[in-house]
Amino acid sequence: MIKEKKSYAVGIIAEYNPFHNGHAYHIKKARELTNAEYVVVVMSGDFVQRGSPAIYDKYTRTAMALSCGADLVLELPSIFATSSAEDFASCAVALLNGLGAVDSICFGSECGDMEKLSSIASILAKEPPVYSEELRRQLKKGATFPEARNTALITSGAVSNEDAKVLASPNNILGIEYLKAICRQHAFLTPVTIARNGSGYHDHQLTPDRFCSATGLRKALKESGNSSSENPEVFQYVPDAVKSKIMESRPLFYDDFSLLLNTTLIRLSMEGIPFQIFADVSEELAARIIKQLPDYHSFEEKINQLKTRQYTYTRISRALLHILTGTTNQLTADGRQAGYAPYARILGFRKDSASLMGEIKKRGSIPLIAKTAGAKTSLTGAASSMLRHDFYSSHIYQTVYQAKYDIKIKNEFTQSVVIL
Structure with a gap:
């Protein structure tokens, strides 16, 4: 359903590990569904939420996103980009909300049912006593957290057995965490969801579906040694603008x-x-x-x-x-004490989105960082420590990259933001 009122900017939370046709579709639909003028992406840096290195560095993935419809790409602080789904979502929502100029958020989900997702998110955000007590009881019995959470939701009467199945799918889980964070933070973000099409999140095999999983793409690229000549089928799953980036780039695992x-x-x-x-x-x-x-x-x-x-x-x-x-x-x-996202670091932007950054600087409640020079000293306390950790994590990634490929690359203090 398209909103009657025009949205200024819609936020997307992503990893683009790597960027594929499904991601391009998501950007396009997010803009359409919210009638947004701009698309702002909050993206994981050089390490991602599952605890692995990104297959391509954050600047390469930023260029992929900008070439396929994103207007501005910001880095999700590293300590939360590699944390639990709850922390990952809390940080991303806090960052988008702190920009002031983003008024909606669009995420993919397996069920595509906002009412169902919101209902479960509301319960998990408020944690009613009967649910919390049953959750603790199940954890003491040795259940894993997902098992304990599902049993507590059903046993407490909060959801039906059928609705609890929603929590078995990874994108549904992340979507619920985004909605939880919006509720707890009283964020001024209108949520919109798009039903996921094509392969499942964890599917390892490439299929004839136009939208494959990033997992399947990573597997195929690893097996081919990142060579398009050895595995040309990979390129039917990525936008034309991304193909050249993949051919020019080298992966890490x-x-x-x-x-x-x-x-x-x-x-x-x-x-x-x-x-x-x-x-x-x-x-x-x-x-x-x-x-x-x-x-x-x-x-x-x-x-x-x-x-x-x-x-x-x-x-x-x-x-x-x-x-x-x-x-x-x-x-x-x-x-967490600092509010998850005490700054917003720019990884890249499109030249024609200059007015967007002007609005963020005018309306935002957190500093917008475009240059690394002096950034550490301009922030204090936890914010400064978090930014230093962003630099440190990326320098580890860059060091391993240079050692593997014997190629000299720019570091966090010499690399400029990506501008298209």
């Missing part, structure tokens, strides 16, 4: 960070720094990591050896990444 991860684990252990100070690392998981230390394992081997029914692949992946990038519990807690 989990195991490219294996040596650095093993070295970091050994160094921290030798220095007596407990692993449980890092986000997502419990004492039990820390003990399991220590037990593995004498043997070298690749990044993915470590994840598979550490994962259990309680500790999922993604949870372990995020935990190891947090150790690698120095994402501590204290840094994360300070970021």
Whole structure:
């Protein structure tokens, strides 16, 4: 349904890992459904929410988005870009709301039913006592959090068995988290959802569907060595403007960070720094990591050896990444206390969107950062620490990239924002 009143700017939260036809469709439909003049994207940087390196660096992915309809791309602060779905969503919503000029948000979902998503989000945001008590009881019994949450929702009578199935799909879950964050933050963002078409979020195989999953694309690119001549089928799933970017770019994967991860684990252990100070690392998981230390394992081997029914692949992946990038519990807690998004860092913009940035500077409640020079000193407290962590995380990514390909690239202090 198209809004009668013209929207100034619609926000999209994304990873574009990598950018494909489904993402281009999302941008186009978001603009149409909200009748927005501008599309603002909040995008993960060089590491993404599942705890892995992005297949292409953030500036390459920014250029992909701008060439396919986005007007402005901002970086989601790294400590929350690689955090839980709740923190990821809370930070992204806070950032969009803090801009002042964005009045709607558009996200994809498997069910495409805003009423159903909003109903579940409202319950989870308010956490009624009967739900909270049952959730705690299920967690004590050893259920995983998703299992405990679903049982608590059904047992408390908050939702039906059928509606609870909505929480079995990844985009539905993220959508609900966006709606929760909007509710809790009293954000001035009107939510709109688009039903996901084509392959599922986790589908590993490319299918004849016009819209494939980013997971399937990453797998195909890894198997082909990123060579279009060896795997030309990849290019039927990406916009023409993205094809050249993929051909020009070189990917990174989990195991490219294996040596650095093993070295970091050994160094921290030798220095007596407990692993449980890092986000997502419990004492039990820390003990399991220590037990593995004498043997070298690749990044993915470590994840598979550490994962259990309680500790999922993604949870372990995020935990190891947090150790690698120095994402501590204290840094994360300070970021939450600072409102999740105390600044907005520009990764790129279209030249014809200059008036949009003028509106953000005029109406926004958080600083808009376009240049890294002096940015660390212009921010204070948690905001300064978060920005330094953004730089540090990207420098790790850039270091591994240069070592793998023996190519000198620009760093966070010499790289300019992308302008198209």
